[in-house]
Amino acid sequence: MSRPDLAVEIAGIKLKNPVITASGTFGYGREYAEFIDLNRLGALVTKTITFQPRSGNPVPRICETPSGMLNSIGLQNNGAEAFAANDLPWLAQFDLPVIVSIGGDDIDQYCRVTKFISQVEGVSALEVNISCPNVKFGGLGFGRDPRMAADLVAKIRTCSTLPLIVKLSPNVGDIVAIAQAVVRAGAQAISLINTVLGMAVDIESKRPRLKSVVGGLSGPAIKPIALRMVWEVAKAIDVPVIGIGGIASAADALEFILAGAGAVAVGTAVFMDPQSPIKIIEGIEEYLTKNGYDKISDIVGALEIAE
Amino acid sequence: MQVKATVLQKDEVAPQVHKIRFFAPRIAKSAQPGQFVHIKCGEEQNYILRRPFSIHQANSSDSIEILFKVVGRGTSWLAKLKVKDSVDIIGPLGNGFSLKSRPGKIMLVAGGMGIAPLIFLADKLAKEHTKTYTVIGAANKELLLDYMNLKRLTRKITAATEDGSQGVKGLITDILPAAITEDHPDVIFACGPFSMLREVAFIARREDVDCQVALEELMACGVGACLACVVKTKTGFKRVCADGPVFDSREIEW
Ligand SMILES: Cc1cc2nc3c(=O)[nH]c(=O)nc-3n(C[C@H](O)[C@H](O)[C@H](O)COP(=O)(O)OP(=O)(O)OC[C@H]3O[C@@H](n4cnc5c(N)ncnc54)[C@H](O)[C@@H]3O)c2cc1C
Numbered sequence: 308m309s310r311p312d313l314a315v316e317i318a319g320i321k322l323k324n325p326v327i328t329a330s331g332t333f334g335y336g337r338e339y340a341e342f343i344d345l346n347r348l349g350a351l352v353t354k355t356i357t358f359q360p361r362s363g364n365p366v367p368r369i370c371e372t373p374s375g376m377l378n379s380i381g382l383q384n385n386g387a388e389a390f391a392a393n394d395l396p397w398l399a400q401f402d403l404p405v406i407v408s409i410g411g412d413d414i415d416q417y418c419r420v421t422k423f424i425s426q427v428e429g430v431s432a433l434e435v436n437i438s439c440p441n442v443k444f445g446g447l448g449f450g451r452d453p454r455m456a457a458d459l460v461a462k463i464r465t466c467s468t469l470p471l472i473v474k475l476s477p478n479v480g481d482i483v484a485i486a487q488a489v490v491r492a493g494a495q496a497i498s499l500i501n502t503v504l505g506m507a508v509d510i511e512s513k514r515p516r517l518k519s520v521v522g523g524l525s526g527p528a529i530k531p532i533a534l535r536m537v538w539e540v541a542k543a544i545d546v547p548v549i550g551i552g553g554i555a556s557a558a559d560a561l562e563f564i565l566a567g568a569g570a571v572a573v574g575t576a577v578f579m580d581p582q583s584p585i586k587i588i589e590g591i592e593e594y595l596t597k598n599g600y601d602k603i604s605d606i607v608g609a610l611e612i613a614e
Numbered sequence: 615m616q617v618k619a620t621v622l623q624k625d626e627v628a629p630q631v632h633k634i635r636f637f638a639p640r641i642a643k644s645a646q647p648g649q650f651v652h653i654k655c656g657e658e659q660n661y662i663l664r665r666p667f668s669i670h671q672a673n674s675s676d677s678i679e680i681l682f683k684v685v686g687r688g689t690s691w692l693a694k695l696k697v698k699d700s701v702d703i704i705g706p707l708g709n710g711f712s713l714k715s716r717p718g719k720i721m722l723v724a725g726g727m728g729i730a731p732l733i734f735l736a737d738k739l740a741k742e743h744t745k746t747y748t749v750i751g752a753a754n755k756e757l758l759l760d761y762m763n764l765k766r767l768t769r770k771i772t773a774a775t776e777d778g779s780q781g782v783k784g785l786i787t788d789i790l791p792a793a794i795t796e797d798h799p800d801v802i803f804a805c806g807p808f809s810m811l812r813e814v815a816f817i818a819r820r821e822d823v824d825c826q827v828a829l830e831e832l833m834a835c836g837v838g839a840c841l842a843c844v845v846k847t848k849t850g851f852k853r854v855c856a857d858g859p860v861f862d863s864r865e866i867e868w
Pocket residue numbers: 371650663664665666667668669680681682683684685686687688689690727730731829830831832833859
């Protein structure tokens with residue numbers, strides 16, 4: 308019996324399988340190369356890069372919570388230039404699509420990083436992290452408002468010919484409206500979800516556990532929220548959705564794929580088990596084989612809902 | 615590297631303090647004093663993060679030891695392990711103590727659980743016949759861990775306990791200046807709570823002694839990817855897991 312075909316196409320880029328490492332949890336790949344063969348991944352999304360270096364937030368930056376964790380790293384990164392000089396050339400040794408996540412404080416900063424990244428070698432696609440606060444609009448996240456999100460994406464679209472993925476924040480009223488708006492503005496794929504806003508308190512010190520008080524929740528705790536959003540958005544748009552949120556096993560990934568995700572990204576799970584992306588790839592293949600499917604696309608959105 | 619390590623031995627060496635020896639030849643062979651391991655505690659999905667522990671000993675070439683205090687869920691789980699149980703361990707991680715400048719006299723400064731990485735170091739130094747002096751502090755006599763080991767491995771031990779049950783009654787930083795004056799170390803290697811290390815760094819600078827400190831911070835990945843466990847240094851945030859956990863004390867923004 309031949310092995311099932313795991314290949315997928317997202318925003319015009321070909322992935323050998325649908326399993327991607329999520330932004331911010333996998334660095335630029337280097338740290339995990341001793342644990343797994345990066346050539347086996349469907350793609351890698353970098354930690355979000357900004358045009359200028361960012362020092363990030365004070366500690367504590369994380370806190371473990373029931374079935375999840377909070378983080379407020381604050382987009383610490385060495386800036387686009389250092390990334391292009393030190394990390395991209397290193398990643399080029401692998402047979403691995405590199406999706407560069409970009410962020411900024413205002414549209415101008417997003418455009419500058421977009422233009423810079425678009426003229427360097429080794430980038431397969433851009434993932435626009437629209438969860439960043441828009442400092443020109445009182446720090447309200449770009450991803451909170453369909454108009455603001457669409458304006459940003461349309462502007463970025465004019466700065467680059469690279470395939471464009473837009474990563475949505477779940478901390479919004481109507482996720483479908485935002486997804487539709489950014490697709491109209493030129494997004495060729497949608498990643499969702501980013502982290503869910505949350506907080507935790509140490510009752511002994513009476514202090515918030517994160518120095519920045521509020522942070523982003525990730526891990527299995529957010530999986531049902533992510534799955535619901537992926538299902539709603541996948542039905543409403545005609546570009547692929549990358550499902551993200553609490554995926555730690557092949558079964559988790561398959562839930563997202565059945566709900567309509569064309570690919571999945573694994574974040575927090577790699578902290579516990581660096582092998583998890585590989586185990587997920589193998590588990591998806593096993594599931595397809597066991598159930599007699601020749602290719603992954605046969606099960607994308609194959610959710611059966613009783614009348 | 616990521617390995618499945620079997621528990622070879624487990625002892626409660628003081629109330630709520632346990633020592634576990636794991637069979638982990640690949641980690642043991644490359645481990646350096648000051649490095650740590652990142653341990654998966656519990657099988658269920660509700661432990662999201664591994665727990666970091668200093669390598670307490672790795673001299674037998676096929677096993678490593680950790681020494682830890684039960685403070686929460688992960689350490690409670692570890693404390694219940696039995697001989698022959700198998701545990702998922704990543705390591706050795708981080709940068710250990712630097713012995714590059716071949717110091718003549720070394721002073722180990724251990725506050726509470728801070729003794730954990732220093733035994734491995736003391737053992738290595740003893741094998742190299744380096745002159746080593748120890749200043750140790752804890753809440754009480756029972757928690758002056760590894761006292762007998764230190765006696766064997768180092769030339770002299772000066773101790774302080776908060777309740778006065780052994781050594782001087784007080785804090786380790788109360789007895790450190792006199793110990794420095796008496797023993798003239800070329801370098802101090804210190805581990806303990808952050809507030810103690812800050813004080814040690816201050817004393818070391820005042821006495822003009824080089825000082826390396828092993829820091830702790832809340833960690834997620836443990837390998838340098840996620841930027842959770844940073845410490846503020848003179849040249850910006852650095853990762854405790856990958857740039858440390860041992861730092862030159864003058865580098866830190868205390
Ligand atoms: C490099 C390094 C080496 C360490 N070596 C030792 C050692 O040799 N012996 C020892 O007893 N302890 C050591 N610690 C501290 C040890 O990691 C914590 O005591 C342990 O993680 C607590 O886990 P818990 O689930 O029992 O506690 P909980 O409070 O339930 O843990 C909740 C979360 O906070 C984290 N956490 C809590 N306290 C600390 C801490 N002090 N440092 C880092 N993370 C913490 C846990 O890892 C977990 O993610 C070390 C820490 C670091 C960073």
